[in-house]
Amino acid sequence: MKIAVIGTGYVGLVSAACFAELGHEVIGVDIDKAKIAKCKRGESPIFEPGLEELLQKGIRSGRLTFTTDLSEVLSECSVVFSAVATPPGEGHKADLKAVFTVTEAVAQHADHDLVFVNKSTVPVGTGKKCEEKIAAVLKKRGVELKIPVVSNPEFLREGMAVNDTLMPDRIVVGVNEDPWARELMEDLYRPITRVGKPIVFMSRESAEIVKYASNAFLATKISFINMLTELTEKTGANIRDVALGMGLDDRIGPRFLHAGIGYGGSCFPKDVKALMATAKEYDVPMDIVEATDRINAAQRKRFFTQVLNALPKKAIVAVWGLAFKPKTDDMREAPSLDLIPALVKAEHTVRVYDPAAVETAKPLLPDDIEYCESPFAAAEDADAVILLTEWDEFRGVDLKKLKETMRGSDFFDGRNVYDPQEIRSAGLSYRGIGLK
Ligand SMILES: NC(=O)c1ccc[n+]([C@@H]2O[C@H](COP(=O)([O-])OP(=O)(O)OC[C@H]3O[C@@H](n4cnc5c(N)ncnc54)[C@H](O)[C@@H]3O)[C@@H](O)[C@H]2O)c1
Numbered sequence: 314m315k316i317a318v319i320g321t322g323y324v325g326l327v328s329a330a331c332f333a334e335l336g337h338e339v340i341g342v343d344i345d346k347a348k349i350a351k352c353k354r355g356e357s358p359i360f361e362p363g364l365e366e367l368l369q370k371g372i373r374s375g376r377l378t379f380t381t382d383l384s385e386v387l388s389e390c391s392v393v394f395s396a397v398a399t400p401p402g403e404g405h406k407a408d409l410k411a412v413f414t415v416t417e418a419v420a421q422h423a424d425h426d427l428v429f430v431n432k433s434t435v436p437v438g439t440g441k442k443c444e445e446k447i448a449a450v451l452k453k454r455g456v457e458l459k460i461p462v463v464s465n466p467e468f469l470r471e472g473m474a475v476n477d478t479l480m481p482d483r484i485v486v487g488v489n490e491d492p493w494a495r496e497l498m499e500d501l502y503r504p505i506t507r508v509g510k511p512i513v514f515m516s517r518e519s520a521e522i523v524k525y526a527s528n529a530f531l532a533t534k535i536s537f538i539n540m541l542t543e544l545t546e547k548t549g550a551n552i553r554d555v556a557l558g559m560g561l562d563d564r565i566g567p568r569f570l571h572a573g574i575g576y577g578g579s580c581f582p583k584d585v586k587a588l589m590a591t592a593k594e595y596d597v598p599m600d601i602v603e604a605t606d607r608i609n610a611a612q613r614k615r616f617f618t619q620v621l622n623a624l625p626k627k628a629i630v631a632v633w634g635l636a637f638k639p640k641t642d643d644m645r646e647a648p649s650l651d652l653i654p655a656l657v658k659a660e661h662t663v664r665v666y667d668p669a670a671v672e673t674a675k676p677l678l679p680d681d682i683e684y685c686e687s688p689f690a691a692a693e694d695a696d697a698v699i700l701l702t703e704w705d706e707f708r709g710v711d712l713k714k715l716k717e718t719m720r721g722s723d724f725f726d727g728r729n730v731y732d733p734q735e736i737r738s739a740g741l742s743y744r745g746i747g748l749k
Contacts, residue, residue: 314501316392317342319383319415321352323359323474323579323643324432324467325396330364331478333371335504340386341379352379360642360669363475383415384422392497393419396432396467405586407436416443419460420450426459428494432467434524434584436591440464440487440517461491463498464517466524471578472640481505484512487520525591528584529602534569535576536608542572542747543615552747553729572747574616574701574727575609577637579645582609616746617652620725621659623744624697628721629662631691634702635678636670644673648727649701653678666691668704689718696721703728712739 314337318329321343329341343349348358355369371377380386387393395415402408412433419429429447431440443462451458464487469477484502488495495514499506506512515523538556545552552572560567576582585606592599624630637647644650649665656663663682667674671684685691688707692698692715700707708730716722716739724736726745736743 314338314391314497315389316340316394316501317383317386317390318394318396318432319343319419320395320397320411320433321345321348321358321379322396322398323361323471324469325394326352326357326359326368327361327364327469327474327478328394328396328432328467330367330371330377331475332501333374333377334367334479336376337501338376339371339378340390341377342381342383342386343379344381346381349379349381360640361474362472362640367475383418387419387422387427388424390427392428392430392501394430394432394465395419399433399435399583399587401583401586404590405583406590407434407439407583407587409435409439409442412439412443413446416446416462417450420447421454423458423460426493428463428497429460430463430465430498432465434466434528434580434587435464435521436525436587437518437521439521440489459493461488461494462517463488463491463494464520465498466520468524468527471643472638479505480508481510484510485520485523486512486514487517488514489517525584525588528581529588529605531569532576532581532585532609533601533605535571535573535581536605536612538570538572539575539612539746540608542612545747546749549749551749555747571729573612573729574648574746575612577646577648579637579643582606582646585609612746613648613651616725616727617648617655619744620652620697620699621655623723623725624659624661625721627660627662628696629664629694630656631685631688631695631698631719632656632663632665633667633688633691633698633700633707634704635665635667635674636702639702639704640669642670642673644670644677647674647702649674650677652699652701653682657681664691664693664695667702668706670702689715692718694718694720697723697725699725699727700730701727703730712736712741716740 317340319342321341329339333339351358357365397411399407440462556570635649657679666685724741729745733743
């Protein structure tokens with residue numbers, strides 16, 4: 314099947330490369346000329362494991378091409394995906410400007426019936442608005458075309474995006490009374506459903522809500538365990554043991570029960586807040602989601618306050634990890650964006666190390682910090698190390714060597730990666746979250 318994917322960011326580019334890998338003919342479209350030039354050369358504009366290889370393979374096969382000109386690609390496509398960003402807008406509502414721009418552009422340039430698919434995370438009712446916009450453009454053009462709008466939310470995780478796209482837990486498709494659109498979506502995803510992955514069809518409105526509900530639920534699990542960390546600290550309990558004891562219950566499960574400085578990234582913070590904004594519009598209480606958001610902000614602040622209070626004056630501080638999570642260069646809502654300016658403001662010297670996110674981080678961080686080539690280079694003569702992102706390479710660090718490299722001995726583990734005893738037996742003083 315020939316398809317277009319508009320917006321070649323974290324979601325669109327991975328989707329485009331994976332659809333090409335599955336045998337479809339795919340055209341990636343973006344307004345960002347530099348991004349498209351890189352894609353055409355087979356260079357991934359983002360750090361995402363496995364993506365560049367897939368990109369090059371797709372280009373070599375002739376099934377994956379890129380353009381900045383939407384008008385030249387629609388004529389042969391049966392399905393057009395929109396995967397543009399939906400960042401927080403006024404009152405934390407999802408900003409749908411890019412979605413509507415793309416919707417209208419597709420209606421403007423379409424010359425045959427096609428299915429328009431919203432892959433972006435959009436509030437319930439957006440599909441209907443897109444359909445109205447398409448109808449208005451077609452009317453103005455004086456043409457009669459069938460362009461149904463389908464919701465197909467994306468659940469990939471950055472850092473695991475290729476595997477998540479090729480082998481998803483489920484594919485959710487929201488279609489309203491349009492058997493033709495449903496059949497096309499079934500055909501499109503057959504290479505994945507053929508190997509046993511489920512595709513679930515539902516109304517467009519339900520599919521739109523599934524995405525926000527899923528993210529809010531996962532964020533709630535994180536905030537729930539984080540909510541307990543102050544209690545475990547004050548009572549001498551250990552949050553890891555609490556999570557272990559809870560998570561072995563099949564009904565609860567162990568995932569997303571890892572205590573730390575809370576969630577960040579391009580999705581959970583904005584989607585939690587956007588769900589609250591949608592609920593407010595409909596005058597529906599969203600108490601649990603509100604608490605999730607509040608706890609997340611408080612958790613980050615609580616840890617950062619502990620760090621800032623514990624540091625000596627004009628300390629040298631090594632920050633390990635800048636990205637909001639490992640295996641990505643995405644800096645959106647990363648805790649480092651809060652902590653590092655606070656450290657600089659308190660007149661500490663900040664040295665940072667991140668294996669992938671330095672280039673995306675630089676424009677967002679204060680100028681007067683030092684970027685280092687390794688965790689040890691950052692820790693050289695440091696009073697304290699603060700771990701903010703749990704990159705795998707931090708797990709096996711030689712702790713004795715670290716102690717010798719530093720001039721001080723404070724180790725702040727924002728992700729509870731280390732065993733406190735192990736750190737202490739290396740002569741370092743340990744502070745994690747929710748444990749002694
Ligand atoms: N990043 C994730 O992990 C993730 C996971 C699931 C869902 N989502 C959702 O997917 C959507 C996209 O997120 P993302 O992280 O890929 O965003 P992104 O910012 O990485 O990518 C969006 C891309 O769209 C392009 N774009 C903007 N306007 C355009 C236009 N008019 N025409 C063509 N291209 C245009 C931008 O240049 C950019 O390359 C969002 O709604 C997000 O909430 C993201």
